[in-house]
Amino acid sequence: MPVTKIKVRLVSVEVLDDSDWLWGAGEWHLHATADGRPIGRPTTEFAVRSGDALTLAEADWSTIVDVSAKAPGSFVEVKLKIIEHDFFSNDNLGEVKARIAYPFANPDLNVNLLSPLLSGGWFFSDYRCYRAHFKITIAEEFATAETTGPTAVPVRRNAAGNVSDFSTIKGTAFTPRVEVCPVVPVPAPPAHMPTRPVMPVGLAAGVVPVAAQVTAAPSAPTLNALPNPPLIPILDAADPDLANRAARLVLTYYEPGNLDTSKIHWKVLSGPAQIVGSRNGPEIRVRGTGNAADTMAEFEVRWESDTGPVLATYRAWVGKLGTIPYRVNFLNGTGGNWPTSTIMSSAEAHAIMQVVRAIVYQAGIIMVPDPTVTVSDGATLFPPGNVNGIYQMTVSSNTHTRNVNHDIISRATRYNFRPGVLNFAFVHSTSQTNAAAVDRNGIAGVASKTQVLNGKSHYAAGGTGSTKQLDGSPSTSWIKPSGIPSDAKGVMQTLKTIEPTDRVAQATTMDKSYVTARNTALVPFTAAMMGRLYACHCPVVWGRNWLVAVPPALAPVMTNAQYTWNCGINLAHELGHILGLAHRGSGWSATAPLSGDGMDCANQNGVMAGHPWSENIMTYGYGLATPLAHDIDLIQASVVRAHPGVTY
Amino acid sequence: MIKDPAILRTSNDPRELCDTARLFAVSPDPADQQVLLQHLGSTEFLDKLDPAAAYQVFQPHQLRAAGIVKTLMDQTTPAPRETLIGLTQSTGFQSYELLIELLIRALSVDRPATPPTIAYWEKHLAPQSVYADNVVRAIFINRSKPALQLFERVINDPLQDEEYKYAWLRDMMLRQRNDPEVLAMCERMIIDKTVDPSWHEPILEAVFDFEPSWYQTCRKPKPPLRILAPTESKDIFERLGRHAVNTMTLVKPGLGLTIRLALKEIGRSIDDENAGGEANVVV
Numbered sequence: 028m029p030v031t032k033i034k035v036r037l038v039s040v041e042v043l044d045d046s047d048w049l050w051g052a053g054e055w056h057l058h059a060t061a062d063g064r065p066i067g068r069p070t071t072e073f074a075v076r077s078g079d080a081l082t083l084a085e086a087d088w089s090t091i092v093d094v095s096a097k098a099p100g101s102f103v104e105v106k107l108k109i110i111e112h113d114f115f116s117n118d119n120l121g122e123v124k125a126r127i128a129y130p131f132a133n134p135d136l137n138v139n140l141l142s143p144l145l146s147g148g149w150f151f152s153d154y155r156c157y158r159a160h161f162k163i164t165i166a167e168e169f170a171t172a173e174t175t176g177p178t179a180v181p182v183r184r185n186a187a188g189n190v191s192d193f194s195t196i197k198g199t200a201f202t203p204r205v206e207v208c209p210v211v212p213v214p215a216p217p218a219h220m221p222t223r224p225v226m227p228v229g230l231a232a233g234v235v236p237v238a239a240q241v242t243a244a245p246s247a248p249t250l251n252a253l254p255n256p257p258l259i260p261i262l263d264a265a266d267p268d269l270a271n272r273a274a275r276l277v278l279t280y281y282e283p284g285n286l287d288t289s290k291i292h293w294k295v296l297s298g299p300a301q302i303v304g305s306r307n308g309p310e311i312r313v314r315g316t317g318n319a320a321d322t323m324a325e326f327e328v329r330w331e332s333d334t335g336p337v338l339a340t341y342r343a344w345v346g347k348l349g350t351i352p353y354r355v356n357f358l359n360g361t362g363g364n365w366p367t368s369t370i371m372s373s374a375e376a377h378a379i380m381q382v383v384r385a386i387v388y389q390a391g392i393i394m395v396p397d398p399t400v401t402v403s404d405g406a407t408l409f410p411p412g413n414v415n416g417i418y419q420m421t422v423s424s425n426t427h428t429r430n431v432n433h434d435i436i437s438r439a440t441r442y443n444f445r446p447g448v449l450n451f452a453f454v455h456s457t458s459q460t461n462a463a464a465v466d467r468n469g470i471a472g473v474a475s476k477t478q479v480l481n482g483k484s485h486y487a488a489g490g491t492g493s494t495k496q497l498d499g500s501p502s503t504s505w506i507k508p509s510g511i512p513s514d515a516k517g518v519m520q521t522l523k524t525i526e527p528t529d530r531v532a533q534a535t536t537m538d539k540s541y542v543t544a545r546n547t548a549l550v551p552f553t554a555a556m557m558g559r560l561y562a563c564h565c566p567v568v569w570g571r572n573w574l575v576a577v578p579p580a581l582a583p584v585m586t587n588a589q590y591t592w593n594c595g596i597n598l599a600h601e602l603g604h605i606l607g608l609a610h611r612g613s614g615w616s617a618t619a620p621l622s623g624d625g626m627d628c629a630n631q632n633g634v635m636a637g638h639p640w641s642e643n644i645m646t647y648g649y650g651l652a653t654p655l656a657h658d659i660d661l662i663q664a665s666v667v668r669a670h671p672g673v674t675y
Numbered sequence: 676m677i678k679d680p681a682i683l684r685t686s687n688d689p690r691e692l693c694d695t696a697r698l699f700a701v702s703p704d705p706a707d708q709q710v711l712l713q714h715l716g717s718t719e720f721l722d723k724l725d726p727a728a729a730y731q732v733f734q735p736h737q738l739r740a741a742g743i744v745k746t747l748m749d750q751t752t753p754a755p756r757e758t759l760i761g762l763t764q765s766t767g768f769q770s771y772e773l774l775i776e777l778l779i780r781a782l783s784v785d786r787p788a789t790p791p792t793i794a795y796w797e798k799h800l801a802p803q804s805v806y807a808d809n810v811v812r813a814i815f816i817n818r819s820k821p822a823l824q825l826f827e828r829v830i831n832d833p834l835q836d837e838e839y840k841y842a843w844l845r846d847m848m849l850r851q852r853n854d855p856e857v858l859a860m861c862e863r864m865i866i867d868k869t870v871d872p873s874w875h876e877p878i879l880e881a882v883f884d885f886e887p888s889w890y891q892t893c894r895k896p897k898p899p900l901r902i903l904a905p906t907e908s909k910d911i912f913e914r915l916g917r918h919a920v921n922t923m924t925l926v927k928p929g930l931g932l933t934i935r936l937a938l939k940e941i942g943r944s945i946d947d948e949n950a951g952g953e954a955n956v957v958v
Binding site: 463464478482484572 | 676688689690693694697698701725726728729731732733734736737738739740741742743744745748780783784803804805806808809816836837838839841842845846873874877884886887888889890891892893894927
């Protein structure tokens with residue numbers, strides 16, 4: 028059916044904080060248009076600060092564009108210019124624009140645009156001011172191009188018994204387009220996606236089901252909150268929590284949009300997997316069976332029955348559930364300075380860890396609070412008696428919690444760590460302002476050498492990770508060629524892992540007195556145990572600015588749920604490094620270096636870029652009102668599952 | 676908006692307070708600056724700009740006070756600069772640790788760095804100071820000779836944590852290693868031997884080399900493209916490189932080759948010189 032109207036919504040604007048270019052509050056006015064029509068009111072003033080995220084009300088910041096007169100080759104141009112008002116001068120912070128091409132059939136098009144680079148002069152780095160998120164959806168479509176025709180027509184002829192083809196009522200043969208994309212949310216343009224076939228005129232535009240969108244902060248997410256995981260966990264059919272543990276497979280797109288999805292039929296083509304409950308519909312649950320090592324399982328989505336036409340394919344590992352224990356250690360400064368446990372509560376930390384758990388569960392790993400409550404370094408449970416693996420303690424030097432420098436072999440991660448247990452060191456703040464996985468011991472590869480100068484150790488050159496390969500179709504994350512029509516068959520992909528650290532070799536001198544002290548207080552403790560330190564620095568002030576309502580704003584820029592969601596993704600990203608993963612995508616860099624993990628392909632503009640750009644957990648698609656970075660893919664799953672801290 | 680000191684005293688509207696304070700901040704009149712300095716030193720005034728929670732969890736530049744300080748930084752007349760420097764002695768302003776951090780950064784505009792700025796930075800560069808990274812970052816934004824001489828003294832200070840020195844060379848200094856003042860400092864440290872010889876190789880490494888493995892953070896520094904360095908800097912690169920290759924016994928494997936490659940990159944190749952040893956590697 029021809030699309031006659033589209034809705035263009037300016038969803039959010041993020042005030043970039045990559046360089047400290049904006050000091051204090053700025054008064055921003057958003058000048059947005061779609062095909063020349065205004066979106067929102069440029070007279071509205073937003074008081075913003077560096078790092079803020081403006082979530083814009085749909086009713087005010089959207090417009091309907093009539094595209095009924097558009098012809099092939101035409102487009103709708105979406106633009107945003109931001110002016111900062113100041114009583115000294117008004118500053119143009121740059122303009123972004125995108126073109127939405129005819130026939131406007133994408134039902135859920137997310138467009139993220141990065142503002143142009145501005146000069147910072149002598150005292151500031153060059154900077155970009157904002158990132159804008161537009162969403163384009165179909166507002167109206169007609170059964171025919173004639174405005175006087177019927178408003179709806181049947182789009183499927185379902186003959187009695189098994190059907191083997193589809194047609195419009197005119198008799199034009201077609202095959203519905205059905206996708207089960209392993210990356211959710213589905214990669215946004217210009218990321219590569221297999222080109223969809225053009226449907227006969229008159230059919231309804233496609234649909235991205237709600238289950239395949241991540242549009243609202245999950246509240247206490249279940250383990251299987253994220254659909255289409257890379258691993259189907261082996262579970263007992265009688266598992267009392269099967270509904271929350273079995274993998275969820277969902278359609279991520281279907282066209283025509285009025286396809287009767289109750290006729291969608293799922294089939295296990297190969298591998299030790301079993302569908303739990305109904306095999307029909309847009310979403311199913313699956314469990315792994317048997318007891319074998321990780322094995323690939325293949326699934327088909329067919330029409331109506333096991334013998335109906337194949338509409339889509341999906342594959343995932345089937346494997347045992349692994350567990351890895353964790354601790355959260357709040358590091359408070361001395362003398363009452365730099366408190367961490369008064370900035371963030373234990374309950375907040377626990378909520379954040381539930382998001383991390385849901386993300387890591389995609390790879391068949393369950394994070395559990397360390398069941399052993401033996402403490403060191405003066406730690407106490409925070410609050411007393413909690414069973415969430417959360418502790419607090421006072422550091423011996425404030426440099427261990429305030430403005431912690433990631434590039435110095437960490438003292439912060441040693442506090443109350445237990446060998447073999449993930450340690451999230453909740454410091455007050457870091458010099459680089461972000462979190463960092465500084466102790467990546469035990470992963471494959473070669474650690475950098477150590478330079479010793481004046482008795483102190485420093486990271487030297489030479490660190491390299493390892494590689495992991497995977498071929499077949501569909502390819503991991505649908506990297507091109509994905510094996511999904513219209514792409515060619517998948518080819519061998521090689522993932523590079525991050526280089527390990529080697530705490531035992533790199534910090535022998537530095538850790539010597541620490542090891543001695545712990546061996547005295549809590550025997551036995553050996554130097555070799557430092558090699559089982561799996562840890563990251565997590566600054567508790569990260570993102571807290573989003574929760575402070577600053578006059579004249581009546582509310583913080585994010586809800587608590589959005590903050591928790593972003594923090595969870597942030598820590599899951601660092602955990603990905605701890606478990607061996609390197610960066611995917613290029614951190615929104617406009618001059619794209621390729622992915623650290625080597626997983627790149629040509630995007631829709633023909634430019635080689637990390638894939639997906641923002642939706643993988645190892646990208647920088649977070650720190651947003653609606654964060655994108657959730658996915659762990661097939662090849663990454665096989666890396667993280669090999670970590671020595673995971674037990675099966 | 677009018678420049679009325681009564682507004683600074685009586686208003687409770689943070690935006691009005693900030694805007695009015697910025698009107699004072701642009702003034703070249705010392706009397707206006709005195710009014711501003713007095714208010715920026717008042718905890719009552721500062722508490723009206725931002726809620727207490729902001730002073731706990733914001734980045735320094737996110738505070739509304741930062742907008743006023745930035746306006747002071749943007750002025751080129753003496754009086755606003757005096758206000759910035761005056762804040763180093765303001766008990767009220769200094770009672771907010773985020774404002775200390777903010778001022779350390781803001782004083783980078785004091786070029787060449789004056790004695791009060793140097794003294795303030797030096798105070799916050801003391802061993803075990805949580806502000807040390809901020810000070811070194813400000814030094815390399817400022818890049819005036821007095822500021823860089825402070826860095827030389829820090830590198831030579833045995834009480835300063837050796838691990839931080841290494842990190843500063845590879846991060847803050849490396850980002851500015853095309854700058855002639857920074858390279859002149861390196862020349863003083865190595866050729867004039869103003870710092871202990873044990874630091875000569877790490878300094879050369881930060882000037883000529885770059886290794887992602889040095890950093891554990893996601894946001895690794897990006898060294899500037901050497902080819903874009905001004906001629907004055909290329910001259911110093913060459914002098915440093917020749918000194919290293921001709922007179923030093925380089926311990927770090929491959930450093931000599933790295934230096935030669937860097938010099939070749941800027942069109943100052945010394946490949947045809949110095950036969951023998953690692954320095955004779957043909958690239």
